[in-house]
Amino acid sequence: xxxxxxIEVEDLHKQYGDHAAVRGISFRVERGEVFGLLGPxxxxxxxxxxxxxxxxxxxxxxxxxxxxxxxxxxxALRERIGIVLQSSGLYRHLTVREAVGHWAGLYRAPRDxxxxxxxxxxxxxxxxxxxxxxxxxxRRLDFALALVGDPELVFLDEPTTGFDPxxxxxxxxxxxxxxxxxxxxxxxxxxxxxxxxxxxxxAIVKDGAILAEGAPGDLGSAASRYRVAWRDAAGTLxxxxxAEPTALLHELTGAALARGEALLDLSVTQPSxxxxxxxxTAEPETVA
Amino acid sequence: xxxxxxxxxxxxRARRAGVRWRHAAWRQYRLERRMFWRNPSAAFFNFLLPxxxxxxxxxxxxxxxxxxQVIVPGIAGMAVMSTTFSALAMNLTYLRExxxxxxxxxxxxxxxxxxxxxxxxxxxxxxxxxxxxxxxxTAVFGLEWPHDWLALAVxxxxxxxxFAALGVALSHVIPNFDSAPAYVNAAxxxxxxxxxVFYDDEEAPAFLGAIAEVLPLKHLIDGLSGAMxxxxxxxxxxxxxxxLALWAxxxxxxxxxxxxxxxxxx
Numbered sequence: 001x002x003x004x005x006x007i008e009v010e011d012l013h014k015q016y017g018d019h020a021a022v023r024g025i026s027f028r029v030e031r032g033e034v035f036g037l038l039g040p041x042x043x044x045x046x047x048x049x050x051x052x053x054x055x056x057x058x059x060x061x062x063x064x065x066x067x068x069x070x071x072x073x074x075x076a077l078r079e080r081i082g083i084v085l086q087s088s089g090l091y092r093h094l095t096v097r098e099a100v101g102h103w104a105g106l107y108r109a110p111r112d113x114x115x116x117x118x119x120x121x122x123x124x125x126x127x128x129x130x131x132x133x134x135x136x137x138x139r140r141l142d143f144a145l146a147l148v149g150d151p152e153l154v155f156l157d158e159p160t161t162g163f164d165p166x167x168x169x170x171x172x173x174x175x176x177x178x179x180x181x182x183x184x185x186x187x188x189x190x191x192x193x194x195x196x197x198x199x200x201x202x203a204i205v206k207d208g209a210i211l212a213e214g215a216p217g218d219l220g221s222a223a224s225r226y227r228v229a230w231r232d233a234a235g236t237l238x239x240x241x242x243a244e245p246t247a248l249l250h251e252l253t254g255a256a257l258a259r260g261e262a263l264l265d266l267s268v269t270q271p272s273x274x275x276x277x278x279x280x281t282a283e284p285e286t287v288a
Numbered sequence: 289x290x291x292x293x294x295x296x297x298x299x300x301r302a303r304r305a306g307v308r309w310r311h312a313a314w315r316q317y318r319l320e321r322r323m324f325w326r327n328p329s330a331a332f333f334n335f336l337l338p339x340x341x342x343x344x345x346x347x348x349x350x351x352x353x354x355x356x357q358v359i360v361p362g363i364a365g366m367a368v369m370s371t372t373f374s375a376l377a378m379n380l381t382y383l384r385e386x387x388x389x390x391x392x393x394x395x396x397x398x399x400x401x402x403x404x405x406x407x408x409x410x411x412x413x414x415x416x417x418x419x420x421x422x423x424x425x426t427a428v429f430g431l432e433w434p435h436d437w438l439a440l441a442v443x444x445x446x447x448x449x450x451f452a453a454l455g456v457a458l459s460h461v462i463p464n465f466d467s468a469p470a471y472v473n474a475a476x477x478x479x480x481x482x483x484x485v486f487y488d489d490e491e492a493p494a495f496l497g498a499i500a501e502v503l504p505l506k507h508l509i510d511g512l513s514g515a516m517x518x519x520x521x522x523x524x525x526x527x528x529x530x531x532l533a534l535w536a537x538x539x540x541x542x543x544x545x546x547x548x549x550x551x552x553x554x
Binding site: 079083091094098103107108145 | 327
């Protein structure tokens with residue numbers, strides 16, 4: 001995989017009238033990395049991605065995609081990126097192979113058309129008109145059209161929203177094969193398991209700002225708190241949180257042994273990405 | 289220019305870019321043609337409808353050569369407007385709202401090459417229709433062949449530019465595809481009726497005539513009528529050419545200014 005930076009975003013702001021959709025976002029995506037922007041709907045993920053794709057102008061901040069400013073939509077940049085939009089239409093009267101073939105012709109050094117159709121698993125539907133495809137098949141065609149130009153960097157904006165579980169797994173396989181091909185992927189999602197399953201690094205976004213960033217596994221332990229839970233002899237559940245589980249366990253077990261009791265169902269857990277996510281994105285309690 | 293003489297690489301690169309542009313526009317044009325024929329209802333409305341109109345009015349005005357001489361250029365003018373104005377307003381609204389435009393905007397395809405392909409498709413439909421109507425007028429209704437081919441070509445070309453630009457401009461104000469036919473017909477049908485497509489506009493009330501006089505379709509039909517029937521050439525229709533050119537210029541400005549690749553937020 002080529003070393004270097006694929007995407008650099010520094011203090012990005014986007015204002016729509018009175019509404020600040022993006023408020024000072026910064027992150028870097030290394031080449032060959034799958035980077036996830038995770039957050040609830042309306043967090044500013046799509047706005048951020050569409051600025052990087054060249055669809056929207058930023059209000060301020062510095063942005064570099066493959067070393068270029070996407071603002072003026074340089075053709076050299078469009079040649080090297082692939083875009084899967086949240087939703088986009090198809091030429092309804094073309095077959096899958098014709099659509100992929102036409103898109104291949106828009107790029108200077110495209111991938112092989114049939115190989116691309118095979119990569120996303122649409123061989124069986126290659127001769128079908130696009131309007132007859134199922135939702136999942138159409139999404140796979142979206143992938144094919146984004147990949148046939150053989151891009152170095154692929155943007156996936158909520159690639160599996162509205163999918164059934166089987167279709168999601170298939171889309172995930174496609175993303176993993178992109179990583180295996182050495183592509184850089186910027187993925188937005190509001191599904192936690194998707195970010196966890198696919199992304200090398202995740203940024204949690206809410207209200208136009210990044211709340212936490214790191215590998216999905218590290219985000220949990222970054223909170224560096226452990227939850228110790230047990231039941232007493234009466235069956236009542238106790239929970240304590242600590243940064244020092246060793247000392248706490250020593251204290252708890254010592255006291256229990258002294259009383260001649262057992263700590264039933266004793267467990268020590270680290271907060272998962274889910275706990276971190278829910279904690280960070282929780283709506284503040286309204287003060288009465 | 290002098291820069292280019294010092295730098296032999298640049299003209300070569302510009303030439304290659306030119307070849308790529310033409311190639312891209314031509315591919316887009318061929319794709320549009322293929323999709324056009326694959327949509328039978330669109331193909332039907334585009335080609336059969338004006339011929340059916342011609343056949344119906346031909347039957348109504350059978351043997352009345354004076355009326356046939358009004359209706360043939362009138363239908364030709366209608367054909368120019370429907371293949372460019374109506375078709376582009378509908379198509380672009382659909383392409384914008386369904387997200388096809390946005391998807392295309394993310395590829396290296398040059399915008400101008402894409403629009404050239406789409407416009408070329410509309411122009412081809414216009415040319416086929418005007419040819420069909422001219423041939424039918426002569427072969428079926430016994431009119432003479434057009435008297436002034438040059439004037440015919442100039443008026444069709446100017447009509448195409450004018451109504452194509454206005455059609456693109458109209459698509460900017462259509463909020464979604466469901467309402468596109470209403471917007472298009474609200475503009476197309478009244479203009480059709482007051483511009484003397486179906487009758488000699490000398491017979492219309494004066495106030496309608498005055499409205500038609502400032503709109504482009506009447507002038508297109510006048511020019512086509514001169515070229516096809518009376519033998520008046522371009523020099524006799526200088527004011528008509530001017531009105532069409534003004535509408536074309538206004539349409540072009542509006543078409544470019546309001547252009548959106550993205551679906552409207554609702």
